[in-house]
Amino acid sequence: MPKVLISDRFSQAAQQAFILRGIEVDVRPGLSTDELKAIIGGYDGLAVRSGTKVSADLLAAATRLKVIGRAGIGTENIDLAAATDQGVVVMNTPFGNSVTTAEHAIALMFSLARQIPAANASTHLGKWEKSRFMGVELTGKTLGIIGSGNIGAVVADRALGLNMRVVAFDPFLSEERAKDMCIEKVDLPTLFARADFISLHTPLTEATRNLICTDSIALMKDGVRIINCARGGLINEADLRAAIVSGKVAGAALDVYQTEPATENCLFGLEQVVCTPHLGASTAEAQENQALQVAEQMSDFLLSGIVANALNMVPVSAEDAPKLKPYMKLAGQLGSFAGQLTEHAIKAVRIEYEGHVAGLNTKPLTAIVLESLLRPMMVSVNMVNAPLVAKARGIEVSEVTCERKGDYNTLLRVIVTTEQRTREVAGTLFGGDKPRVVAIKGIPIEAELGSHMLYVTNQDKPGFIGALGSLLGARGVNIATFHLGRSEAGGDAILLTQVDQPLTDAILDEVKALPHVVQAKALNF
Ligand SMILES: NC(=O)c1ccc[n+]([C@@H]2O[C@H](COP(=O)([O-])OP(=O)(O)OC[C@H]3O[C@@H](n4cnc5c(N)ncnc54)[C@H](O)[C@@H]3O)[C@@H](O)[C@H]2O)c1
Numbered sequence: 029m030p031k032v033l034i035s036d037r038f039s040q041a042a043q044q045a046f047i048l049r050g051i052e053v054d055v056r057p058g059l060s061t062d063e064l065k066a067i068i069g070g071y072d073g074l075a076v077r078s079g080t081k082v083s084a085d086l087l088a089a090a091t092r093l094k095v096i097g098r099a100g101i102g103t104e105n106i107d108l109a110a111a112t113d114q115g116v117v118v119m120n121t122p123f124g125n126s127v128t129t130a131e132h133a134i135a136l137m138f139s140l141a142r143q144i145p146a147a148n149a150s151t152h153l154g155k156w157e158k159s160r161f162m163g164v165e166l167t168g169k170t171l172g173i174i175g176s177g178n179i180g181a182v183v184a185d186r187a188l189g190l191n192m193r194v195v196a197f198d199p200f201l202s203e204e205r206a207k208d209m210c211i212e213k214v215d216l217p218t219l220f221a222r223a224d225f226i227s228l229h230t231p232l233t234e235a236t237r238n239l240i241c242t243d244s245i246a247l248m249k250d251g252v253r254i255i256n257c258a259r260g261g262l263i264n265e266a267d268l269r270a271a272i273v274s275g276k277v278a279g280a281a282l283d284v285y286q287t288e289p290a291t292e293n294c295l296f297g298l299e300q301v302v303c304t305p306h307l308g309a310s311t312a313e314a315q316e317n318q319a320l321q322v323a324e325q326m327s328d329f330l331l332s333g334i335v336a337n338a339l340n341m342v343p344v345s346a347e348d349a350p351k352l353k354p355y356m357k358l359a360g361q362l363g364s365f366a367g368q369l370t371e372h373a374i375k376a377v378r379i380e381y382e383g384h385v386a387g388l389n390t391k392p393l394t395a396i397v398l399e400s401l402l403r404p405m406m407v408s409v410n411m412v413n414a415p416l417v418a419k420a421r422g423i424e425v426s427e428v429t430c431e432r433k434g435d436y437n438t439l440l441r442v443i444v445t446t447e448q449r450t451r452e453v454a455g456t457l458f459g460g461d462k463p464r465v466v467a468i469k470g471i472p473i474e475a476e477l478g479s480h481m482l483y484v485t486n487q488d489k490p491g492f493i494g495a496l497g498s499l500l501g502a503r504g505v506n507i508a509t510f511h512l513g514r515s516e517a518g519g520d521a522i523l524l525t526q527v528d529q530p531l532t533d534a535i536l537d538e539v540k541a542l543p544h545v546v547q548a549k550a551l552n553f
């Protein structure tokens with residue numbers, strides 16, 4: 029039974045959801061890095077929020093780990109490259125807290141407009157400072173949204189409901205989508221020039237780091253108010269402080285900070301600044317949504333190979349997973365077959381999908397072909413990183429699909445081009461789920477691959493088969509299955525035989541020395 033660790037504070041719903049699906053779950057929030065490192069080796073899945081730092085070092089100890097589930101959106105706390113290298117799928121829940129976070133941004137906008145936090149504190153102190161807290165109305169004001177993705181779009185919708193004008197900058201926002209959203213797509217300088225309020229909703233990338241800084245603030249209206257519920261690094265905090273102190277910026281409301289947990293910050297103590305401790309996603313509803321979603325996604329992956337919302341792997345739907353299962357085995361066998369025969373640098377891999385398989389989601393099959401093809405040459409390759417590893421090595425990977433059936437209802441062909449030659453192996457499923465190799469180098473054959481195989485190419489001349497049988501018999505090697513193929517009578521021939529034990533190098537050398545043998549290889553599956 030797969031075992032999952034929840035290492036941050038989660039809604040209890042997650043634990044129940046794992047248990048209901050038959051997954052063993054431990055809940056251990058607040059462990060130190062060393063404590064986590066000491067136990068992580070016992071788990072197949074790790075469920076986190078932003079509190080757990082999943083570093084390369086921690087991953088190195090996570091020898092059994094298959095999946096990391098982030099209940100939430102941002103995955104800055106997870107070393108994605110290290111997880112990918114290790115074959116660990118990383119998934120998040122991209123929509124579970126969008127509405128809640130958007131509502132927090134709107135709440136912060138009201139807080140700024142009416143100075144509610146300061147007015148609240150003053151009133152609690154028994155002061156009645158009616159004239160101190162003069163606000164501004166939102167109706168008719170312009171809200172500039174930077175990043176109009178899931179959260180930005182909800183903020184825009186709510187702001188329109190407040191009779192605000194909404195302008196947005198997002199390089200991926202089309203004019204059509206902006207029109208549908210009833211907002212105006214503008215460039216960044218225009219947004220800065222027109223917005224009374226600016227709300228940030230982009231990821232933190234090299235392009236967005238320090239988006240709000242002295243230079244960009246200079247382009248803004250005097251008295252602008254800024255809201256950040258996205259990521260701390262989007263704002264240069266020292267520059268913002270200077271602009272608030274100078275009066276250029278009337279106020280800022282921040283949920284996120286350059287350094288978190290933010291126990292100290294140069295903006296703390298300014299009365300124009302409203303702060304919350306990264307509460308954007310903190311509602312009962314959002315926590316339950318994303319906890320349930322992450323538990324469901326992780327369980328589906330661990331139990332059925334379904335991949336949803338993964339950041340480092342192609343998706344596999346619930347509908348596709350059972351259909352792909354037998355093909356996964358076939359793809360692995362064909363890739364492994366070609367990989368074990370390959371002795372030179374691979375230049376290109378072409379994978380052809382014909383008939384039934386061509387109508388399926390072939391991306392995961394291609395990933396498995398690549399993984400099993402590259403495995404004999406490198407131990408660190410896995411299904412998750414195989415496409416990247418192939419690309420990094422300059423291997424050109426192509427996929428061809430043709431739903432028209434040929435000789436078989438369904439066929440998968442792997443063609444590997446090295447510096448020396450092109451190798452080709454094709455397979456099908458018998459009875460819908462039994463993998464069979466049906467052609468090697470274009471020569472027809474019908475063979476089931478077992479654990480230990482002997483593959484021989486030879487000239488089709490009398491005497492070879494008898495000699496091979498006698499040799500294996502004399503060396504005590506039991507033949508389990510025996511399959512032959514040839515291009516034409518007297519031409520190139522192939523032999524694929526399953527034996528009951530691994531073949532030693534000495535026996536293989538004797539096979540190579542038999543008359544008419546061109547090549548002999550021991551293959552293990
Ligand atoms: N405060 C919180 O608790 C909290 C909760 C959830 C999400 N977040 C953060 O909110 C942000 C937005 O989340 P989302 O779910 O809406 O993400 P999303 O991916 O749906 O949307 C992000 C948008 O930003 C746009 N974008 C990317 N680069 C840009 C650039 N240089 N300039 C302008 N726009 C750019 C993208 O095109 C996309 O439309 C993320 O940083 C996320 O981590 C914070």
Ligand SMILES: O=C(O)[C@H](O)COP(=O)(O)O
Nearest residue numbers: 077078079100101102309
């Ligand atoms: O990226 C997110 O989903 C938010 O920043 C929420 O993070 P949290 O789960 O740590 O509150």
